[in-house]
Amino acid sequence: MTTRADALKLDSQDAFAKKRGEFYLPQGTIYLDGNSLGVLPKAAVARVKHAVDVEWGTDLITSWNKHGWWTLPRVIGNKIAHVIGAAPDSVVVADSISVNLFKVLSAAVAQKPTRKVILSDSGNFPSDLYVAQGLCTFMNDGHSLRVVEPEAVLDAITEDVAVVMVTETDYRSARRHDMKAVTEKAHAKGALMIWDLAHSAGAVPGRLDEVNADMAIGCTYKYLNGGPGSPAFVHVHPRLQSKVMPALVGWWGHAAPFAFGQKFEAAQSIARMQCGTQPMLSMQALDAALDVWADVDMNALYAKAQTMCRLFTEWAEARCAKFGITLYGTRQWNTRGSHVCLRHEQSYAIMQALIERKVIGDFRAPDMMRFGFAPLYNSFADVWDAVDVLHNILETEAWNKPEFLAKKSVT
Amino acid sequence: MTTRADALKLDSQDAFAKKRGEFYLPQGTIYLDGNSLGVLPKAAVARVKHAVDVEWGTDLITSWNKHGWWTLPRVIGNKIAHVIGAAPDSVVVADSISVNLFKVLSAAVAQKPTRKVILSDSGNFPSDLYVAQGLCTFMNDGHSLRVVEPEAVLDAITEDVAVVMVTETDYRSARRHDMKAVTEKAHAKGALMIWDLAHSAGAVPGRLDEVNADMAIGCTYKYLNGGPGSPAFVHVHPRLQSKVMPALVGWWGHAAPFAFGQKFEAAQSIARMQCGTQPMLSMQALDAALDVWADVDMNALYAKAQTMCRLFTEWAEARCAKFGITLYGTRQWNTRGSHVCLRHEQSYAIMQALIERKVIGDFRAPDMMRFGFAPLYNSFADVWDAVDVLHNILETEAWNKPEFLAKKSVT
Numbered sequence A, B: 001m002t003t004r005a006d007a008l009k010l011d012s013q014d015a016f017a018k019k020r021g022e023f024y025l026p027q028g029t030i031y032l033d034g035n036s037l038g039v040l041p042k043a044a045v046a047r048v049k050h051a052v053d054v055e056w057g058t059d060l061i062t063s064w065n066k067h068g069w070w071t072l073p074r075v076i077g078n079k080i081a082h083v084i085g086a087a088p089d090s091v092v093v094a095d096s097i098s099v100n101l102f103k104v105l106s107a108a109v110a111q112k113p114t115r116k117v118i119l120s121d122s123g124n125f126p127s128d129l130y131v132a133q134g135l136c137t138f139m140n141d142g143h144s145l146r147v148v149e150p151e152a153v154l155d156a157i158t159e160d161v162a163v164v165m166v167t168e169t170d171y172r173s174a175r176r177h178d179m180k181a182v183t184e185k186a187h188a189k190g191a192l193m194i195w196d197l198a199h200s201a202g203a204v205p206g207r208l209d210e211v212n213a214d215m216a217i218g219c220t221y222k223y224l225n226g227g228p229g230s231p232a233f234v235h236v237h238p239r240l241q242s243k244v245m246p247a248l249v250g251w252w253g254h255a256a257p258f259a260f261g262q263k264f265e266a267a268q269s270i271a272r273m274q275c276g277t278q279p280m281l282s283m284q285a286l287d288a289a290l291d292v293w294a295d296v297d298m299n300a301l302y303a304k305a306q307t308m309c310r311l312f313t314e315w316a317e318a319r320c321a322k323f324g325i326t327l328y329g330t331r332q333w334n335t336r337g338s339h340v341c342l343r344h345e346q347s348y349a350i351m352q353a354l355i356e357r358k359v360i361g362d363f364r365a366p367d368m369m370r371f372g373f374a375p376l377y378n379s380f381a382d383v384w385d386a387v388d389v390l391h392n393i394l395e396t397e398a399w400n401k402p403e404f405l406a407k408k409s410v411t
Helices: A004-012 A017-022 A042-066 A072-084 A097-111 A126-139 A150-156 A179-188 A280-293 A298-323 A347-356 A380-396 A402-406 B004-012 B017-022 B042-066 B072-084 B097-111 B126-139 B150-156 B179-188 B280-293 B298-323 B347-356 B380-396 B402-406
Strands: A091-093 A117-121 A144-148 A161-167 A192-196 A215-218 A233-236 A326-328 A339-343 A362-364 A368-372 B091-093 B117-121 B144-148 B161-167 B192-196 B215-218 B233-236 B326-328 B339-343 B362-364 B368-372
Touching: A004 A380, A042 A280, A042 B042, A072 A091, A072 A215, A072 A233, A072 A280, A097 A126, A097 A161, A097 A192, A097 A215, A097 A233, A117 A126, A117 A150, A126 A144, A126 A161, A144 A150, A150 A161, A150 A179, A161 A179, A179 A192, A280 B280, A298 A326, A298 A339, A298 A380, A347 A362, A347 A368, A347 A380, A347 A402, B004 B380, B042 B280, B072 B091, B072 B215, B072 B233, B072 B280, B097 B126, B097 B161, B097 B192, B097 B215, B097 B233, B117 B126, B117 B150, B126 B144, B126 B161, B144 B150, B150 B161, B150 B179, B161 B179, B179 B192, B298 B326, B298 B339, B298 B380, B347 B362, B347 B368, B347 B380, B347 B402
Parallel strands: A117 A144, A117 A161, A161 A192, A192 A215, B117 B144, B117 B161, B161 B192, B192 B215
Antiparallel strands: A091 A233, A215 A233, A326 A339, A339 A368, A362 A368, B091 B233, B215 B233, B326 B339, B339 B368, B362 B368
């Protein structure tokens, strides 16, 4: 495994290689940012055109029935349930991941009125922490967010914890929590368990029901290729669907939404996690994007992901360690998600130089270059070539130029 | 004004007639449901195609900068500010109307900790009442929603009211509240004022700053033609933008969203009303849809709306009163929005027969047929022809058939 030919040989043996043809991959680009925004599935193009021309343009308001707008959030939810290891009718698609976290978090806190602690960890995506902080500030009654190191989560689950809210896959280190152990400990201490699957869904095998999770959220624009800002998902285990009540409710979560009654009566199903009207163009793109997942063996896909992460790291270290590149996170590949962060004090400038050469990853503060490997469409040649470009940049000091050192980016 | 020729003459004098060409109007259909879902602007078609093919398909994650995704919610917000009578940089587009109501309502309640009443009226859209009920149930500390008749709102604003939350234009009667009187009374009694502009934005002149409103919300898929489920808007007066703090916050409302700090620090601007990542395909369609509004004289547009509502009612009454059709709501046309509800005990079946004949309005429980007149693209001939079809259905009892009496609809 030391030449490009080795990478090509792996591609020739890759059971997922045929899936690559179902996506538009930008010409001349090595796209390793599917963990921020997945590429465009070919099926989504025709679907969006149909949604604009026929559904909006011609059938207009009748599309609620005629084109299934009304049931789409639950139809898509069931497609995602298959990927994240949840039961049918336990997932619905709506709103953003932050809004959905607010729903399940407020619902969880209301279930445990005598407990005042929301537990999370410092590896969680910051916005999740913001959501919890916003909720606690608003409640203003002693509720607080307790943030510990990821390794300390298990021990921090004590009997004052109302809800444990952690992200399975760390957005920088890619470290995966032991979902089973954390969920069991939460339940043993009487807390509810919320999993954020943002960097997991579509990359690692879904295990929500296997680990007996209570609620979960996740986004669909990363490995699931739903499109920029596509609506997020929210899962509630069937045992809780008629019990938990989010602070944020609306007409689409009503038991009889078209009766236009003045009193809110929550649907006795996952539908109560819906609130307002959803963006149907983005929703249709997502629905089309998910059809590619119907026949995917998630264990096999994750095996490919691990190999990609391992080879990328080995190749990058072999050729670039001498320039100060180091791995952030563990080498136990079966405890990681499908991205790799490399550290370097000039990561920002190096990433700009990579992007200039059409190797697309992203910078994560303070000093990381993040590369996401979407096992459904990235090839081993992509992995080799990305390392090759990185090596070339470092060797020639191409990154050390004013235009790269000065650039600013919002992503 | 008693023949189709009269209607055609009005169309020939209509300053907005040229705008009709900027939209796709479904062939053979008289679409009078723009107050539920506006028609497709031609500009949106090309924009969505670009968003899919170029932004998502080719430029992918770099589109955050390259195609302005990052600033789009505020760019669109400024286009809407022009329509609703608000200052620049006081409107942002994000999420659904229910989610935005939750943001401003929770922010308002937090500003008035000693007051426990949210005041609204029975003419408000039910989902708004649900949002308030959900918030009060969650708070569980004595906060309650007080719902009075629309005519009783002014007198009901007492010193225990934290926030007055009403919809300007009633979704059934089209009755408009006196925004100035209600806002002044709210302020006189020390309450905050939230306006829902759902059935107003794009139909009646925007007056938010003129009446000194505190906060407002509204949807963009009705008269603004943003597309099915397009993101909603939220307005906060500049004097409050750095003071009010919603319970629901997220990364996009952070002062430094890409620093990935663990502590939420709210942006000192309207941006703090943003929360999670937004659906960019729907967002781009909305942005394109709004360009048609740049040169619209809202007072002239509203004058046309009033004439359409008046003529529709007069024509319908002249020809259909004998079949039991009556107007719901006032005849003071300058105190109404741009839709008309007609009552009949068989409204549901009659509306099905109308839809069958391609006159698209909608049924609203318990006994109303609602017709929305989008003055930007509906013609006076549309108004005449709709009455003509209605009259024909009633005269022939075409509505009184099993297929119409039995049908069920979700919209």
